[in-house]
Amino acid sequence: MAEDRDWEVELLLDEIRDEVRATAHLTGRSVLDRRVFDALRAVPRRAFVPVDLAASAYANHPLPIGHGQTISQPYIVALMSDLIRPEPDDVVLEVGTGSGYQTAVLACLVRQVYSVEIIDALAEQARRRLQRMGFDNVEVRSGDGGLGWPEHAPYDAIMVTAAARSVPPALIEQLRPGGTLVIPVGSGYFGQELITLGKDEAGQVSERRVLPVAFVPLTGGASD
Numbered sequence: 042m043a044e045d046r047d048w049e050v051e052l053l054l055d056e057i058r059d060e061v062r063a064t065a066h067l068t069g070r071s072v073l074d075r076r077v078f079d080a081l082r083a084v085p086r087r088a089f090v091p092v093d094l095a096a097s098a099y100a101n102h103p104l105p106i107g108h109g110q111t112i113s114q115p116y117i118v119a120l121m122s123d124l125i126r127p128e129p130d131d132v133v134l135e136v137g138t139g140s141g142y143q144t145a146v147l148a149c150l151v152r153q154v155y156s157v158e159i160i161d162a163l164a165e166q167a168r169r170r171l172q173r174m175g176f177d178n179v180e181v182r183s184g185d186g187g188l189g190w191p192e193h194a195p196y197d198a199i200m201v202t203a204a205a206r207s208v209p210p211a212l213i214e215q216l217r218p219g220g221t222l223v224i225p226v227g228s229g230y231f232g233q234e235l236i237t238l239g240k241d242e243a244g245q246v247s248e249r250r251v252l253p254v255a256f257v258p259l260t261g262g263a264s265d
């Protein structure tokens with residue numbers, strides 16, 4: 042069984058490498074950090090998808106996780122993880138825990154992950170799942186992640202996995218100078234763009250458009 046999974050994972054990683062090469066003209070990345078691939082190898086995606094979809098766990102697609110939400114496509118998880126340029130000592134805020142899969146990948150890459158999920162049931166499920174799997178450098182809270190998680194700010198990086206109409210100001214505030222925020226921006230499923238926002242040491246903010254994407258919407262007051 043374990044060998045089956047290794048084989049499935051390596052095929053998935055090959056597909057991700059191909060897609061990264063095919064989109065390099067947009068993203069500016071023709072190869073991803075090998076630590077990102079190590080993290081994808083270390084986290085069994087099967088444990089984060091509904092049991093009846095286990096056979097599709099290693100397909101390079103988003104999958105439904107209930108409550109109208111989805112677990113992101115593995116290529117997007119890999120790309121977003123790479124875009125924040127994670128360092129082993131970093132503290133990262135994630136908005137949109139969902140299944141907790143992206144949270145787990147981040148937890149392999151950085152020192153501490155704080156993740157906020159607006160749907161209580163998903164937050165509770167992800168918290169228990171991550172705990173059971175032994176991720177002790179993750180905290181999950183239910184609430185409106187558009188407001189960030191001020192108690193642990195500033196963050197070395199912030200990752201938002203739901204599409205906002207515009208970048209929530211609280212998140213820019215909670216990013217440390219020198220840090221990177223990655224977020225899909227746009228309304229509806231079409232016309233969204235993945236954006237990276239950097240804050241320099243003087244606090245000046247600059248945005249870069251990376252790629253057209255399709256995420257579920259960021260809900261809650263802070264995103265209106």
Ligand code: SAH
Pocket residue numbers: 110111112113136137138139140141142143144157158159160163184185186187202203257258259260261264
């Ligand atoms: N990263 C997730 C993808 C989840 S989809 C994974 O790997 O599974 C996006 C998630 O964002 C959904 O679970 C949705 O409920 C959540 N979300 C939407 N608006 C939010 C908000 N304002 N604050 C926190 N979470 C939010």
